[in-house]
Amino acid sequence: MNHLKTFALLAALTALFAGLGYLIGGATGMLIALVFAGGMNLFSYWNADKIVLRMYRAQPVDEQHPNAVVRTYVADVVQMARDAGLPRPAIAIIPNDQPNAFATGRNPQNAAVCATTGLLDMLTREEIRGVMAHELAHVKNRDTLTMTVTATVAGAIAALANFALFFGGGDDRERPGGVIGMLALMFLAPMAAGLVQMAISRTREYEADRVGAEIAGDPAALASALQKIEAWSKRIVNPTAERNPASGQLFIINPLAGRGADNLFSTHPATGNRVRALMELGAKMGLARRSAPLVEVSAGRATTSVPTTPSHTPGPWG
Numbered sequence: 001m002n003h004l005k006t007f008a009l010l011a012a013l014t015a016l017f018a019g020l021g022y023l024i025g026g027a028t029g030m031l032i033a034l035v036f037a038g039g040m041n042l043f044s045y046w047n048a049d050k051i052v053l054r055m056y057r058a059q060p061v062d063e064q065h066p067n068a069v070v071r072t073y074v075a076d077v078v079q080m081a082r083d084a085g086l087p088r089p090a091i092a093i094i095p096n097d098q099p100n101a102f103a104t105g106r107n108p109q110n111a112a113v114c115a116t117t118g119l120l121d122m123l124t125r126e127e128i129r130g131v132m133a134h135e136l137a138h139v140k141n142r143d144t145l146t147m148t149v150t151a152t153v154a155g156a157i158a159a160l161a162n163f164a165l166f167f168g169g170g171d172d173r174e175r176p177g178g179v180i181g182m183l184a185l186m187f188l189a190p191m192a193a194g195l196v197q198m199a200i201s202r203t204r205e206y207e208a209d210r211v212g213a214e215i216a217g218d219p220a221a222l223a224s225a226l227q228k229i230e231a232w233s234k235r236i237v238n239p240t241a242e243r244n245p246a247s248g249q250l251f252i253i254n255p256l257a258g259r260g261a262d263n264l265f266s267t268h269p270a271t272g273n274r275v276r277a278l279m280e281l282g283a284k285m286g287l288a289r290r291s292a293p294l295v296e297v298s299a300g301r302a303t304t305s306v307p308t309t310p311s312h313t314p315g316p317w318g
Helices: 002-055 067-083 118-120 125-140 143-167 178-216 220-231 240-245 247-248 270-285
Strands: 090-094 101-104 110-115 295-298 301-303
Touching: 002 101, 002 247, 067 090, 067 125, 067 178, 067 295, 090 118, 101 125, 101 247, 110 118, 110 125, 110 295, 118 125, 118 220, 125 178, 125 220, 178 220, 178 270, 220 270, 240 247
Parallel strands: 090 110
Antiparallel strands: 101 110, 295 301
């Protein structure tokens, strides 16, 4: 069903682009915008993993890393990738205190998965496995390719609207709706494209939760991790994400955080909805059902009903 929704949303974006081209720029304007946006997104498609990894100062790690926590993290990712029938991805850590993770790369053969140092410090091994299984699910589902296609079409819509703004979009008498319709579409079409793009991102998160829970074999651990990450992300700033908010949709939880509503303006589903779905999945899988942890944030720290790293014990990063 989630795959069907994604294709439907992609079709909606394509129809929106075609309609906007007809109403504003005509065939010539539509072609120019598509070539411009397609060229930029094609470059991003082939270089997205390098761009993102460099942006977040990701550091490659392997089984020889001196830190035992990192070695365990690497071993678990390698084992889960093998169990999921995936090639071994590039594995990295990001020097950032906010617990979070993401995957990037245009296909499974060119994929990379990254965890922040905060994630490895604050979560249990089972929770880390759940998070990284979620990221491997994105790789398995080729979500990066899907989001690249949506970004191309959405970018073309925005470029076409800008073209109309600067060049007028031709003779008003030949355009349905006249100048008022053109002005409305210039502002509403990019907004609509952005909303559809967000909806696709949220759809893919639900699917990655499901597949990731099956890869790790522990939906409750992923549910617990999601709540912890959300709680801490509201307290710990991710400066790189703040400077590059468009990259926020890559992460398992919005690194800008603080927006729990499951609505059109959120790039991620509400964590509560994701947790409920995961607990239901656990029951269907016949696993022992343990309650999803309730996270509270007080006095600058998150507390849950599941084991956490004791505050007096130094993490793996000192």
